[in-house]
Amino acid sequence: MVSLFGWPTVTRAARTERLRPAQHRPQHRRAGLLGPVLAGALMLGLLSGCAAPLSTTGGTDPAAGGFTGPASTAAPARVPSPAPVPPAAVPAVPRQSASLAALPGPVSTPVRVRAASIGIDMPIEAVGLADGSAMALPSNPAVAAWYRYGAGPDSPAGATVVAAHVDSLAYDIGPFAQLADAPVGTEIVLDTADGAAHRYTIASVDSVEKPSVPWASVFDRTGQPRLILVTCGGEFDYEARRYLSNVIVTAVPAP
Amino acid sequence: MRKTLAVGVAAGALVALAGIAPANAATDVAQLSVLHAVPGLTVDVYVNGDLTLDNFEPGDLAGPLELPAGTYTVAITASDAADASSPAIGPVDLPLEAGKNYTAAAHLDAAGAPTATLFTNDISTVGAGEGRLTVRHVAAAPAVDILAGGTAVITNLSNPDESLLTLPAGTVSASVAATGTTDPVIGPADVNVAEGTNTIVYAWGSLTDSNLALAVQTVGGLHSNPDGIPAGSAGLVATNQPADSAGWWFGGAALALVLGISAAAVYGTRRAEARR
Numbered sequence: 001m002v003s004l005f006g007w008p009t010v011t012r013a014a015r016t017e018r019l020r021p022a023q024h025r026p027q028h029r030r031a032g033l034l035g036p037v038l039a040g041a042l043m044l045g046l047l048s049g050c051a052a053p054l055s056t057t058g059g060t061d062p063a064a065g066g067f068t069g070p071a072s073t074a075a076p077a078r079v080p081s082p083a084p085v086p087p088a089a090v091p092a093v094p095r096q097s098a099s100l101a102a103l104p105g106p107v108s109t110p111v112r113v114r115a116a117s118i119g120i121d122m123p124i125e126a127v128g129l130a131d132g133s134a135m136a137l138p139s140n141p142a143v144a145a146w147y148r149y150g151a152g153p154d155s156p157a158g159a160t161v162v163a164a165h166v167d168s169l170a171y172d173i174g175p176f177a178q179l180a181d182a183p184v185g186t187e188i189v190l191d192t193a194d195g196a197a198h199r200y201t202i203a204s205v206d207s208v209e210k211p212s213v214p215w216a217s218v219f220d221r222t223g224q225p226r227l228i229l230v231t232c233g234g235e236f237d238y239e240a241r242r243y244l245s246n247v248i249v250t251a252v253p254a255p
Numbered sequence: 256m257r258k259t260l261a262v263g264v265a266a267g268a269l270v271a272l273a274g275i276a277p278a279n280a281a282t283d284v285a286q287l288s289v290l291h292a293v294p295g296l297t298v299d300v301y302v303n304g305d306l307t308l309d310n311f312e313p314g315d316l317a318g319p320l321e322l323p324a325g326t327y328t329v330a331i332t333a334s335d336a337a338d339a340s341s342p343a344i345g346p347v348d349l350p351l352e353a354g355k356n357y358t359a360a361a362h363l364d365a366a367g368a369p370t371a372t373l374f375t376n377d378i379s380t381v382g383a384g385e386g387r388l389t390v391r392h393v394a395a396a397p398a399v400d401i402l403a404g405g406t407a408v409i410t411n412l413s414n415p416d417e418s419l420l421t422l423p424a425g426t427v428s429a430s431v432a433a434t435g436t437t438d439p440v441i442g443p444a445d446v447n448v449a450e451g452t453n454t455i456v457y458a459w460g461s462l463t464d465s466n467l468a469l470a471v472q473t474v475g476g477l478h479s480n481p482d483g484i485p486a487g488s489a490g491l492v493a494t495n496q497p498a499d500s501a502g503w504w505f506g507g508a509a510l511a512l513v514l515g516i517s518a519a520a521v522y523g524t525r526r527a528e529a530r531r
Contacts, residue, residue, distance in 0.1 A: 093307065093308060093318060093320055095308070095311075095317045096316055097314060097315055097316070098290060098314055098315060098316040098470035098471055099468075100444055100445075100446065100469055100470075100471050102471075103447060103471055103473070128384045128424075129384050129481055133383065133481060133482045133483070134481050134482060134485055137484070137485070137486060141487075149450035149478065157274060163484045164486065165487050165488070166487040166491075166492055167487050167489040167490070167492055168488055168489050169488065169489045172491065173489075173491050173492060203268035204268035206269055210483065213483075214269065214273075215480050215482060215483070216273075216480060217269055217270050217273040218269065218480075219480035219481065220273045220274055221274075221475075221476075221478070222273075222274025222476075223272055223274025224272045224274070228269070230484045230486065231484075231487065232484075232485070232486040233487070233492060234494055235494050235495040236490035236493030236494075238490060241488050242485065242487070242488060243486075243487045243493065246484060246486070248269055250268040250269045250272065252272070
């Protein structure tokens with residue numbers, strides 16, 4: 001139902017019985033809300049005595065909210081109204097059930113990372129923080145870690161962060177040592193606990209000195225869904241026994 | 256080996272694909288959600304005289320609306336009302352400040368009469384690995400205790416008060432009992448206290464009408480990130496292997512030795528020849 005003459009703009013089938021008795025208009029379906037300009041123009045036409053049929057197209061008026069559907073196309077009987085008021089737009093406000101059952105489910109858990117062309121095929125453990133404020137990693141470089149509080153492969157946004165040691169004194173060099181020289185376009189696959197395989201291709205490989213690493217970008221939970229693999233590399237501080245850089249691979253979902 | 260990047264150099268796709276800041280970081284507007292916690296009444300919600308929510312059902316959450324700071328007059332009417340002239344609840348004035356996050360709840364007071372309360376949601380950052388749990392009593396019921404795993408973690412919470420906890424992220428088996436008792440009047444139900452999120456649980460409904468229930472709202476983006484990933488301690492793939500510099504020494508020493516042997520051989524030969 002198109003609202004004119006200053007009547008309430010919100011339309012629904014239940015209201016038909018409350019129309020003023022002198023009026024009738026066919027209620028085919030929920031109608032589009034008109035912007036104030038169009039409504040004003042029609043009112044001017046009516047006031048001037050023209051009984052113009054309503055021939056507006058349907059669709060969503062972005063200012064008016066989420067109602068869709070074509071307006072009634074038959075000319076209703078109407079009485080010209082003095083002092084027409086432009087209809088107020090009802091904003092499109094998102095709505096959801098607040099029941100417990102409607103809470104989003106758990107994030108899909110990656111369990112394996114594979115990159116056949118560079119010899120990576122290793123299990124993934126879900127981790128949080130180590131003692132302190134750094135991400136925890138399994139001590140074995142052949143086992144990778146996924147930051148469990150961030151995004152997962154099925155998340156609508158954000159980076160899935162998977163990391164592994166590049167080497168250790170006990171275990172020698174790990175598979176992630178191959179990342180530093182991996183070419184752009186290399187395919188990487190994450191297998192998730194539900195049995196699905198998520199394919200990515202490398203978009204960039206960076207070696208960044210640790211004080212300069214943009215951790216907010218690495219652990220970003222917003223933005224395009226992507227995979228970020230992290231290990232260490234670059235120069236080594238033989239006194240402190242730590243690498244000076246992180247090797248950070250950014251991979252995007254394969255088409 | 257990729258070139259090591261210095262401070263300030265953009266790190267390729269790593270930075271280019273990063274998202275924008277979460278909506279609740281906006282500091283020039285207020286964020287307002289509306290919870291309908293009055294059982295059995297479908298309503299329309301008017302804000303400053305304008306119909307904003309139409310046919311709003313009990314148990315539903317609307318928003319967030321982004322609104323400039325100011326005072327907003329909210330009236331809640333039955334869903335078939337023509338306008339806001341005879342509201343079931345209100346009109347109430349809601350003062351909203353920029354940068355803050357609010358929930359306006361339409362609910363029953365302790366005696367069972369419909370009312371509305373404006374809550375301010377805590378959107379301060381929590382530590383990495385933690386979540387915030389907010390519990391609000393908006394039910395027609397006396398004071399309650401909130402139990403997690405059977406143990407009271409919040410006691411003597413009355414309508415329309417709230418209580419906040421910071422917890423390790425994880426699932427909590429939550430129930431609501433009359434204060435001082437442990438027999439649940441709501442639950443137990445699993446509540447996921449999500450990391451970096453304010454999980455807001457509302458106890459709503461009416462005890463005498465036996466329709467007490469839990470409603471949940473989440474406000475995310477409150478997380479802290481780890482500040483590092485230490486991922487190597489043996490130096491086996493270091494780009495500055497000690498053999499690189501030591502090699503010069505070894506090589507140099509070897510060269511000197513070879514030259515010395517050769518020189519000795521040549522000198523010795525000449526001396527031998529000279530002796531002949």
